[in-house]
Amino acid sequence: MTKKPxxxxxxxxxxxxxxxxxxxxxxxxxxxxxxLLRAREAVMRQFxxxxxxxxxxxxxxxxxxxxxxxxxxEVTELARTAFLLGPSLSRILRDLEARxxxxxxxxxxxxxxxxxSISKDGVKLMASVAPTSEAIYAEITRRFGARKLAELxxxxxxxxxxxxxxxxxxxxxxxx
Amino acid sequence: MTKKPxxxxxxxxxxxxxxxxxxxxxxxxxxxxxxLLRAREAVMRQFxxxxxxxxxxxxxxxxxxxxxxxxxxEVTELARTAFLLGPSLSRILRDLEARxxxxxxxxxxxxxxxxxSISKDGVKLMASVAPTSEAIYAEITRRFGARKLAELxxxxxxxxxxxxxxxxxxxxxxxx
DNA sequence: CGCATTCACTTAACATGTTAAGTATCTCCG
DNA sequence: CGGAGATACTTAACATGTTAAGTGAATGCG
Numbered sequence: 001m002t003k004k005p006x007x008x009x010x011x012x013x014x015x016x017x018x019x020x021x022x023x024x025x026x027x028x029x030x031x032x033x034x035x036l037l038r039a040r041e042a043v044m045r046q047f048x049x050x051x052x053x054x055x056x057x058x059x060x061x062x063x064x065x066x067x068x069x070x071x072x073x074e075v076t077e078l079a080r081t082a083f084l085l086g087p088s089l090s091r092i093l094r095d096l097e098a099r100x101x102x103x104x105x106x107x108x109x110x111x112x113x114x115x116x117s118i119s120k121d122g123v124k125l126m127a128s129v130a131p132t133s134e135a136i137y138a139e140i141t142r143r144f145g146a147r148k149l150a151e152l153x154x155x156x157x158x159x160x161x162x163x164x165x166x167x168x169x170x171x172x173x174x175x176x
Numbered sequence: 177m178t179k180k181p182x183x184x185x186x187x188x189x190x191x192x193x194x195x196x197x198x199x200x201x202x203x204x205x206x207x208x209x210x211x212l213l214r215a216r217e218a219v220m221r222q223f224x225x226x227x228x229x230x231x232x233x234x235x236x237x238x239x240x241x242x243x244x245x246x247x248x249x250e251v252t253e254l255a256r257t258a259f260l261l262g263p264s265l266s267r268i269l270r271d272l273e274a275r276x277x278x279x280x281x282x283x284x285x286x287x288x289x290x291x292x293s294i295s296k297d298g299v300k301l302m303a304s305v306a307p308t309s310e311a312i313y314a315e316i317t318r319r320f321g322a323r324k325l326a327e328l329x330x331x332x333x334x335x336x337x338x339x340x341x342x343x344x345x346x347x348x349x350x351x352x
Numbered sequence: 353c354g355c356a357t358t359c360a361c362t363t364a365a366c367a368t369g370t371t372a373a374g375t376a377t378c379t380c381c382g
Numbered sequence: 383c384g385g386a387g388a389t390a391c392t393t394a395a396c397a398t399g400t401t402a403a404g405t406g407a408a409t410g411c412g
Contacts, residue, residue: 027245028238028241028242028244028245028257029257030329031313032219032313032316032325032328032329033216033219033220033223033234034238034259035328035329035332035333036212036215036216036219036332037216037259038259038332038336039212039332039333039335039336040209040212040213040216041259042335042336042339042340043208043209043212043335043339044209045339046339047209048400052401057367057368057400058209058368059367059368060367062204062210065204066204068204069203069204074390074391075390075391075392076389076390076391081204081205083210083213083214083217084368084369085368085369085370085371086390086391086392087368087369087370087371087391087392087393087394088367088368088369088370089391090391090392090393091367091368091392091393092367092368094392095367110377110378110389110390111376111377111378112376112377112378112389112390112391113377113389113390113391114390114391137207137208140208140339143338143339144334144335144338144339148331148334149208151331152208152211152328152331152332152335153206153208153211155324155327155328155331156211156212156214156215156328157211157215158320158324159215159218159219159320159328160214160215160218162319162320163218163219163221163222163316163319163320164218224370228371233370233397233398234398235397235398236397250360250361251360251361251362252359252360252361260398260399261398261399261400261401262360262361262362263361263362263363263364263398263399263400263401264397264398264399264400265361266361266362266363267362267363267397267398268397268398270362271397286359286360286407286408287406287407287408288359288360288361288406288407288408289359289360289361289407290360290361
């Protein structure tokens with residue numbers, strides 16, 4: 001329960017170490033990336049045990065959920081939806097296919113593309129996980145407050161939008 | 177190269193698959209974990225290029241920043257501060273030590289503990305990265321709005337606190 | 353003192369994140 | 383029609399996330 005940041009609560013020496021402290025930066029523990037990371041971890045910690053019991057990782061679950069609402073998708077589109085990078089998705093799909101949770105077949109029109117869909121086993125697995133998952137989500141909503149949750153989501157969306165196209169100033173296509 | 181799952185521009189879901197949709201769940205793309213993940217990714221995408229130029233990963237940078245404000249810390253305490261799991265930290269410290277960016281020495285009172293501190297080279301490296309990093313943070317703040325940013329951070333903190341002690345067994349994550 | 357327990361890490365093993373290459377297709381233009 | 387370039391993935395390589403087991407050093411207790 002006790003959370004102690006970078007506070008040298010030990011001896012009490014004011015500290016004046018070997019080469020420390022010379023670069024003045026915001027308090028590290030309050031940076032936006034850290035806040036987002038901690039918040040997300042706090043949330044995911046609620047779900048991981050349940051998923052684990054069903055033999056699913058967070059990412060595998062994301063993929064199944066993304067597939068559940070559509071008939072079939074191309075890998076690239078699925079990567080966007082499940083917010084996974086191509087290589088990760090490629091590996092995970094290989095495993096999920098081996099477990100018969102998804103199905104894959106190359107598109108007729110374009111042999112490069114492969115269409116991915118959830119299998120019956122996949123649907124069954126989802127059905128067994130969804131109740132617990134929803135219950136956890138409901139508890140989180142109850143604790144934090146439905147309204148605040150909506151507000152938070154809205155702000156997160158705004159943050160995303162306000163940063164869109166800021167760091168992509170190189171690498172690939174100038175336009176996009 | 178620009179391979180990023182960043183665009184939630186999925187074109188909706190016609191939906192009506194073979195074995196799909198039977199388990200009614202919230203729209204996957206709007207789940208809290210996904211919102212947090214996307215927001216954090218949007219933010220980190222701004223920083224990664226700069227860090228990379230200096231040969232640092234996001235986690236290595238977190239560690240250096242955590243070390244910059246104190247004389248020395250135990251590994252466990254550092255793990256809490258930098259929000260890293262023990263094993264990850266162990267590996268990263270090994271590498272940072274090999275690069276002479278940090279120093280380590282076992283505590284006299286307790287041979288099990290090792291005290292970690294940033295080295296002169298580490299401080300120098302930080303000094304060369306900090307300006308860019310601060311500039312990026314300033315731009316993010318400008319785009320999103322300082323007030324909204326503070327609000328967001330506050331909400332994230334509340335979310336964290338409201339979920340504290342919900343997961344079955346705590347004591348297993350980098351936070352507490 | 354003797355020894356089981358606890359503690360503070362470290363190693364190991366497996367899955368994903370991330371970037372760079374590689375491979376097979378497909379498109380388009382000369 | 384043919385080859386350069388773009389596409390849609392897949393592989394590879396390295397770093398981290400995550401859980402479990404291992405190691406050496408302190409503690410507690412009989």
